[in-house]
Amino acid sequence: MLLVLDIGNTNTVVGVYEDAKLLADWRLATDRLKTVDEYGILVKSLFSEAGLDHRRVESAIISSVVPPVTGLFAGMIEKYFGVRPREVGPGVKTGLVIKYENPREVGADRVVNAVAGIQLYGPPLVIIDFGTATTFCAIGAQGDYLGGSIAPGLGIISEALFIRTAKLPRVEIVRPRTVIGKNTVNSIQSGLFFGYIGMVESLITRIKAEMNCNPLVVATGGLAELIAGDTKMIDRINPYLTLEGLRLIYGMNQNA
Structure with a gap:
């Protein structure tokens, strides 16, 4: 079995593959204060709950x-699963031509999403990852990583509004029934949700114009379904895009 981990600022997504089949996946809070042992006990218990034998893990990425x-999870995998994980970064084969001014600046999650998107859907693409930050990645018709945009995630905007105002409450991020709110909570939810939809649609429109083509728009990340459900500009939702990319990249580097 292959163990894959995508460590984000808010959540860490863990997946287990048997060949190309995803057997199980879990979303954990990314906690810098946890120890190797705490993560190890947690992940082993998740395997057990899913009816999976953690001793069958032969590799990890x-x-x-x-x-x-990163070091905490790498240490956990070595101690509790007995394998040394591969990390996506410089020197790892991805097959991706990155046209950033400094390719090393492109986050590992963006690279992984691009690899999966090209393999699953083919270029050209715009890939949006709704995480702590919302990233937009443009993949050209030849499969080159052209660049993209990075915006604050919806959660960050909501939290900033609560922290920086004296009387506005913290609210749940949901789609309100109307744009015109009839109370403070609904008004905040309207501004957050529909304002964010407007930002997403505007960036998609502008990215497509600069690409001078009509790329498929693919969404992933924790808030993908919530946002994509209210716009016609997102063509596909794939919550497992990053995990698939990790599986594919491991395969490219298996004998390296």
């Missing part, structure tokens, strides 16, 4: 945008 946590 990690993508991470949180360097302090």
Whole structure:
């Protein structure tokens, strides 16, 4: 079995593959204060609950945008699963031509999503990852990574509004029934949700115009279904895009 981990600023997604089949996946809070042993006990218990034998894990791969946590998970995998994980980064084969001014600046999660998107859907693509930050990645017609945009995630905007105002409450991020709110909570939810939809649609429109083509727009990440359900500009939702990319990249580097 292959263990794959996508370590994000808010959540870490863990998946287990048997060949190309995803057997189980879990979303954990990314906690810099947890120890190797705490993560090990947690992940082993998840395997047990899913009826999986953790001793069958033969390999592992990690993508991470949180360097302090990367070592914790790598150490956990070595101690509790007995394998040394591969980490997506410089020197790892991806088959991706990155046209960033400095390719090393492109986050591992964006690289992994691009690899999966090209393999599953074919270029050209716009890939949107709704995580702590919302990233937009443009993949050209030849499969080149052209660049993209990075915006604050909906959760960050909501939290900033609560922290920086004296009387506005913290609210649940949901789709309100109307744009015109009839109370403070609904008004905040309207501004957050529909305002965010407007930002997403505007960036998609502008990215497509610069690409000078009509790419397929694919969404992934924790809020993908919520946002994509209210716009016609997102063509596909794939909650497992990053896990698939990790599986594919591991395969490219299996004999390296």
